[in-house]
Amino acid sequence: MKRALISDIHGNLEALEAVLADIQQVSVDEIYCLGDIIGYGPNPCECLDLVIKNCKATILGNHDQAALFDPDGFNPMALQAIYWTRDQLDNGPGTPAMVNQRWDFLGELPRHLDEGEFRFVHGSPRDPTNEYVFPEYVFDQRKMEILFGKVQNYCFMGHTHLPGVFTTQCEFISPDECDYSYTFGREKVLVNVGSVGQPRDDDNRSCYAILDTDAKVLEYRRVEYDINKTSNKIYAIADLSDALGDRLKHGRGNSRVDWRCCRFDIKKETCDLAVTYRLLPGSVSVTAASRRDLVGTHLSASLLRSISLTAFPVTAEFCCD
Numbered sequence: 429m430k431r432a433l434i435s436d437i438h439g440n441l442e443a444l445e446a447v448l449a450d451i452q453q454v455s456v457d458e459i460y461c462l463g464d465i466i467g468y469g470p471n472p473c474e475c476l477d478l479v480i481k482n483c484k485a486t487i488l489g490n491h492d493q494a495a496l497f498d499p500d501g502f503n504p505m506a507l508q509a510i511y512w513t514r515d516q517l518d519n520g521p522g523t524p525a526m527v528n529q530r531w532d533f534l535g536e537l538p539r540h541l542d543e544g545e546f547r548f549v550h551g552s553p554r555d556p557t558n559e560y561v562f563p564e565y566v567f568d569q570r571k572m573e574i575l576f577g578k579v580q581n582y583c584f585m586g587h588t589h590l591p592g593v594f595t596t597q598c599e600f601i602s603p604d605e606c607d608y609s610y611t612f613g614r615e616k617v618l619v620n621v622g623s624v625g626q627p628r629d630d631d632n633r634s635c636y637a638i639l640d641t642d643a644k645v646l647e648y649r650r651v652e653y654d655i656n657k658t659s660n661k662i663y664a665i666a667d668l669s670d671a672l673g674d675r676l677k678h679g680r681g682n683s684r685v686d687w688r689c690c691r692f693d694i695k696k697e698t699c700d701l702a703v704t705y706r707l708l709p710g711s712v713s714v715t716a717a718s719r720r721d722l723v724g725t726h727l728s729a730s731l732l733r734s735i736s737l738t739a740f741p742v743t744a745e746f747c748c749d
C-alpha cells in the first residue's frame with residue numbers, strides 16, 4: 429500500500445492544495461495527516477475542510493490542541509495566532525453545521541496511531557503531542573535510546589518541520605543526503621516527514637513523504653506553491669505577525685542554532701573561538717561560553733540570561749515551533 433504522509437499544514441491553503449494535487453499525480457491509496465492542521469496560517473477552516481475530506485487518519489498536533497485547550501509554552505506571536513485561529517473557527521465560512529464539524533473533528537483527534545510495526549505521532553514516540561525530536565539529538569545517545577525504546581519498528585512524526593530519518597546508529601539523514609528515498613531495513617527508524625505549510629530546512633517548498641508499506645520504502649517529495657499569495661494574506665491580517673509570512677519565503681525557522689554548524693564544530697574540537705554562527709535578520713545577538721552550551725538547546729529567555737558571554741557570536745530569536 430502507498431500512503432502519503434503529510435504534516436504541519438498550519439493553515440497554509442496554497443501549500444496544502446499544491447501537495448494534494450501532487451499526491452493525485454502519483455497515485456497513493458490513502459493520506460495520513462500527522463497534525464498541526466491549523467495555527468500560524470491564514471486559512472485554518474479551509475485546511476480543516478480539506479483534511480476532513482481527504483485524509484483517512486489524522487493525529488492531534490500541539491497547535492490543534494492549543495485551539496481546543498489552553499496553549500502551553502507558546503510565544504506571543506504563536507499565542508496571538510492561535511487566538512485569531514479560534515475566532516476563525518467560531519465564525520468561519522460555511523454553515524453552523526460545518527463550524528460544528530470542524531470543532532468536533534479537532535476534538536476527536538487521537539494523539540497517536542499504531543498499526544503493527546508502524547507508529548504515527550505528531551511530536552515523538554515518548555510524548556506524542558509536544559516533544560520535539562531535533563536532528564541534533566543524535567548527539568545524545570541516551571535520549572535516542574529512550575525514544576527508540578518506545579518504538580516497535582518504524583515511527584513517523586512531524587512537529588520540528590525538519591524532514592529526515594533518525595537511525596539507531598545515531599545518524600540523522602536529511603532528504604538530500606538519501607537522494608529523497610530511504611529503504612527500511614530491520615533496524616528501527618524515526619522518520620520526520622517535514623512540513624507542508626511552513627518548511628524550516630532552508631527549502632521553501634512544501635515537504636511530504638510517501639510510504640510504501642510493502643516495499644518498506646519512503647520517498648520524500650517537495651512541491652512548489654504560491655508562497656507570495658499566502659504571505660500576502662498573512663500581511664493583511666493584523667493578528668498574524670508579518671514574520672510568519674516572511675519565514676515562508678526563506679523556508680526556515682529562525683530561533684535555533686543551526687545543528688549542522690554544531691556538528692561540524694564538535695568534530696573540530698579546538699576551534700571554539702573561531703566559529704561564527706549564522707546571523708539572522710531582526711534577531712537578538714548573544715554569545716555563549718562554549719559550543720557545548722548550544723548543541724541541542726533552544727535559546728530561551730532563561731538560557732539567554734544564564735549564559736556567560738565570552739566566546740563566539742550566536743544569534744537567535746524566541747520562538748515556538
Ligand SMILES: [Mn+2]
Pocket residue numbers: 436464489491587588589749
Ligand atoms: Mn508545527
